[in-house]
Amino acid sequence: EDKVVQSPLSLVVHEGDTVTLNCSYEVTNFRSLLWYKQEKKAPTFLFMLTSSGIEKKSGRLSSILDKKELFSILNITATQTGDSAVYLCAVEPNSGGSNYKLTFGKGTLLTVNP
Amino acid sequence: NAGVTQTPKFQVLKTGQSMTLQCAQDMNHEYMSWYRQDPGMGLRLIHYSVGAGITDQGEVPNGYNVSRSTTEDFPLRLLSAAPSQTSVYFCASSYSMGRNTQYFGPGTRLTVL
Numbered sequence: 757e758d759k760v761v762q763s764p765l766s767l768v769v770h771e772g773d774t775v776t777l778n779c780s781y782e783v784t785n786f787r788s789l790l791w792y793k794q795e796k797k798a799p800t801f802l803f804m805l806t807s808s809g810i811e812k813k814s815g816r817l818s819s820i821l822d823k824k825e826l827f828s829i830l831n832i833t834a835t836q837t838g839d840s841a842v843y844l845c846a847v848e849p850n851s852g853g854s855n856y857k858l859t860f861g862k863g864t865l866l867t868v869n870p
Numbered sequence: 871n872a873g874v875t876q877t878p879k880f881q882v883l884k885t886g887q888s889m890t891l892q893c894a895q896d897m898n899h900e901y902m903s904w905y906r907q908d909p910g911m912g913l914r915l916i917h918y919s920v921g922a923g924i925t926d927q928g929e930v931p932n933g934y935n936v937s938r939s940t941t942e943d944f945p946l947r948l949l950s951a952a953p954s955q956t957s958v959y960f961c962a963s964s965y966s967m968g969r970n971t972q973y974f975g976p977g978t979r980l981t982v983l
Binding site: 760790797798799800804844846857858860863 | 903905910911912913914915918928929960971972973974975976977
């Protein structure tokens with residue numbers, strides 16, 4: 757059974773701080789790892805990672821994958837109150853067929869205080 | 871494009887009632903999925919479909935039925951609602967090939983009394 761564990765479960769920081777969110781996983785035949793941001797509604801896509809060591813960046817957010825150690829981190833620098841959200845990590849297996857499904861972690865609740 | 875749409879946004883049911891949550895997408899996506907989200911539990915896959923006429927069970931399928939008669943629509947049926955099915959339900963869709971980014975609908979908040 758595929759498994760995703762995120763840590764910490766919650767985190768409170770001040771504006772301007774840098775945060776690192778962790779995601780470890782177990783999956784049969786890994787295909788990709790995805791990060792989503794969820795505010796008070798539907799999750800929105802941030803990054804998809806398929807190869808180790810290649811950092812994905814989007815503004816102040818960046819993410820990297822370590823396929824050997826089976827984990828990923830999401831970094832947010834110079835945090836802003838608008839970064840407050842639940843950050844979800846998910847893994848996609850490569851079943852080799854037409855199956856497609858994601859297994860999500862429980863998420864990290866990030867609160868950025870002014 | 872409207873993206874992924876879900877109706878209703880809110881619903882209250884009594885135990886034993888049945889209902890259908892609607893999901894539609896206008897992006898010609900082959901893959902569609904239903905998730906439920908409970909506090910502290912993340913998103914859990916209920917059922918998914920890889921194309922019209924093809925569905926399969928996810929992690930928590932009991933008490934739910936799905937069908938996929940068209941590419942656009944993927945309704946989720948609660949056969950006999952139970953309080954344990956109180957949750958927020960998200961529908962998602964994606965292309966079958968290439969970048970498998972799932973696009974999520976706005977969600978349906980369901981309360982079963």
